[in-house]
Amino acid sequence: MLKETAEKALLLGQPKTREGHVATYIPELGKVDPSGLGICIFTKDGEKIRVGDTDTRFSIQSISKIISLAIALEAYGKNKVFENVGMEPSGDAFNSLLKLENADGTPYNPLINAGALVISSYMVQMYTFEEVLENVRRLCMDPDIVLDIKVCHSEMSNLSRNRAIAYLLESKGVLHADVEKTLNFYVKMCSLSVTAESLANLGLVLAGGGIHPVTGERLLKEETVRIVKTIMLTCGMYDGSGEFAVRVGIPSKSGVGGGIISVVDGELGIGIYGPSLDEKGNSIAGIAMLEYISKEMGFHMFGQRKN
Amino acid sequence: MLKETAEKALLLGQPKTREGHVATYIPELGKVDPSGLGICIFTKDGEKIRVGDTDTRFSIQSISKIISLAIALEAYGKNKVFENVGMEPSGDAFNSLLKLENADGTPYNPLINAGALVISSYMVQMYTFEEVLENVRRLCMDPDIVLDIKVCHSEMSNLSRNRAIAYLLESKGVLHADVEKTLNFYVKMCSLSVTAESLANLGLVLAGGGIHPVTGERLLKEETVRIVKTIMLTCGMYDGSGEFAVRVGIPSKSGVGGGIISVVDGELGIGIYGPSLDEKGNSIAGIAMLEYISKEMGFHMFGQRKN
Amino acid sequence: MLKETAEKALLLGQPKTREGHVATYIPELGKVDPSGLGICIFTKDGEKIRVGDTDTRFSIQSISKIISLAIALEAYGKNKVFENVGMEPSGDAFNSLLKLENADGTPYNPLINAGALVISSYMVQMYTFEEVLENVRRLCMDPDIVLDIKVCHSEMSNLSRNRAIAYLLESKGVLHADVEKTLNFYVKMCSLSVTAESLANLGLVLAGGGIHPVTGERLLKEETVRIVKTIMLTCGMYDGSGEFAVRVGIPSKSGVGGGIISVVDGELGIGIYGPSLDEKGNSIAGIAMLEYISKEMGFHMFGQRKN
């Protein structure tokens, strides 16, 4: 039944792609086909559902923020990571400087750009980008994840706003490494090329509390995974996170590359590709598909499972 | 084991009461004994755990906001209710005017004062206060809930800030009833006298998806309960909601009267009384007890249940 | 030459009236004829220039704020008056709540609504409205100034936003009298009916350092007048004050009733009536006329006088 639901979701999602727009503030992202759409669901029982464009490579963008958060938590521990970044939804756009300016400079959470930059400043102190890339491949069970050089260059050439955020963080004393090095790492992480399948794999790892679904190997600590899922729930869909939690109720993280990763806790991981975005930066068809599937299957965290 | 955990939590919580302060901006609330502390856990299997001050009557304050939200959802439906109030955490203090001024005047969510005032403006159009009171008694299974006249008068005499919020809402065109009538209803709802037990009862109804735990009667629609629990999770603990979701992971709503209602979905309801507050307005010992119990029992929504 | 300049200014101003709009947020103000326009210039040498609609009665609105400021300064002295209101341009709209919320609640200056409400709260403690009205008539040398009941009622019925500001001020502890009494006084002052001639008379008193141009009687202290003129210069034209100072360079105060009072220091007073407003709330033709006259006559405070 899950497969039919996914198929129906795709049919329902496809016309939606015409209602949104691909991201254009990074010129390279503006070149992708807005009609692309795919969904991948991997369950703990080994079922692998692939519908639509599930092997198209696309830019991971902000979804990398949960991976960086997970790796930083593993490396530094909860207390250290949350010294200079909060856990609160901000109520503002992901790239806002307002809250930084009003308060002590501590970003509200690790999934807004400012927070992700603080996390990045931890990462560059401990790891090379290549080491992190290797880790990402392992977590997503996808050895083909690479840096998309074109996206990376395009983003480096349009970095004024993130640069402003990073220098503001430095001036507030909450950045732990060189600004340009931090920005470089941040942009590289955003420029990784993944597929809906890579995201479904990672989603399944998170659903399983950090354990590899096939080998049974522990890839992430239980606490790390619990924190990541909670912050995905409260902050994962930009300033539409609250409404998404009410309507869909599945911890998720989106990126302006069109990807969404979702975690039905204890059960399955979902990866979505749909680069046509709504005005908040979330995949417009992706959200519609998730809302449909959540309703049909009873996947809302506070709903009743159907089968 | 749940009982021992609750007892240990109380022991752990008691010294914490000395680290906070009772609310003083409503003078009448400033008179309560800061050392009061109690926790009540009611499970779907009929277990009733009462530890500490579980039958002390205290002021429900902001916890009434989830009851008003629930009743408004039942009466008007989701679409109508969320026409002039959002579902997003605001990132600001519960009584802030900033977001109202910057945007179109729609409060971010129904649990900040501005949002609760919009909800109240719906309520006064359809119900008398007495009708709503009757409903509250039914939902909390507590016929002894009354309006605390002293608290009500004290709050009416210190209403400048909420009055400012209400008139600003009116000027933005998002209030659906007379300002003073709305404020009056709002204050009366905040001035209801409940016990930890009343809250545990209501918590159990929410945990059960809206069904009376004893009679099996449906008190609230499933959708209403799902929405209420989700918004409790993302917005229930003032501007500490995000951190609380990470650390405790149980949908909860606090009030400056010292109460907290918590819902372990599908299992049990918790009511807490502890009027000594932290600087965000949450019961300081209450949060400590909930964090301890969540950890010991594995109650975090994304954690693993222990038993 | 001054008379011809004024006549040319009127011709230049008349077509401008079609580019603006009369104020509509107070319904009664929305009923006036937008094409009305007049300018009155009274010099210390006794020259009285009247061009266009100089005896049309109109609503004084915000221009009353400088009169209230002057009377409060006379009654309480500089130190007392500026205890709870600043002297700084705010950079925000005249009815903004932002700065109040961010800071300690002290309004930035006496010419924004919040500041004028603080001043009004001083006034009601010392004077009845009738006493103040008598004083206004004396300062404007116009015994026919009356309260426009229709405007007053219209404004009292559309007071939500100012009420919000006033209650916010009360909650911050910077209001010195009962909120509703203060608002009532404030609205009455705004509802006074004046003419361009009344304003030119007052302007001449200010130009003369507080001395009645005919009788030589001192109506206001020199210090009062100096303060009033300075604050007119920095804050008198809403959030267009800075640009007006650059382009025109004459201390002025406008009101949404279409009036402007201007003071060429040491020389003359100007009163303007032109109810068609620009988007900041200033008389659109009035500003054009003042800019023309300032340029032609060299009236800019830092310019060179021509003759």
Add this chain to the structure above:
Amino acid sequence: MLKETAEKALLLGQPKTREGHVATYIPELGKVDPSGLGICIFTKDGEKIRVGDTDTRFSIQSISKIISLAIALEAYGKNKVFENVGMEPSGDAFNSLLKLENADGTPYNPLINAGALVISSYMVQMYTFEEVLENVRRLCMDPDIVLDIKVCHSEMSNLSRNRAIAYLLESKGVLHADVEKTLNFYVKMCSLSVTAESLANLGLVLAGGGIHPVTGERLLKEETVRIVKTIMLTCGMYDGSGEFAVRVGIPSKSGVGGGIISVVDGELGIGIYGPSLDEKGNSIAGIAMLEYISKEMGFHMFGQRKN
């Protein structure tokens, strides 16, 4: 009498220096002697009053902003210069990002850092730094003005906040040149070494409407000088400009190096050195001296001249 007044002002100012602090956010500025104090008054009649430390070289800092503004106005004209920078006091601190973020990115005025950066981006398109330096020497009639390399390096090493502002401006599309080139020019201008005498000379040029007091040569257009003086008046003393206009009433511009330039229009220029600052960044003794002199001599623009 002017000389005695200046001497008394110095005596009055000296103890004040102990109430403030030298700027420390640029480490090199933190090394200067806080007790330094001097005042220089040059009149159109050739009187040259020098009291205290009038030939100590110090860092011009923000006073350079009026020179840049003047040169940009000469080179580009009023319309072009004010395309991407406003003329309004901002009501916020000189280095705030708030207003930039809320609005369209146009800085409020050319004397806050953001505005000065926009002006700097014009300058680097037309002039080399050496050409501008030559111009500064000419305007200040001081061939010994040089770039203080130590201050320049110190400031370049502590530039995070201004860099954040500059990149934010670039992201909003209001910067007209390369960010780093613009910042470099901006810092160099701030790092010029002047004396109280250099400032008094420039003040006298401004007082004279742009004409060299000795040679009679026109150094700046009348319009340029009128604009500069007006913006000094409304925005020159950081977020204390409004109060300074009321109390002192002389167009002035201060810098955190301890300098103040003041212009008594049509009469004289004043240069002050006093590096001990108040909390807004203005020379604490400098303001006290100016207030005293203004009062004694009747120099307030709306006051009555005494002699």
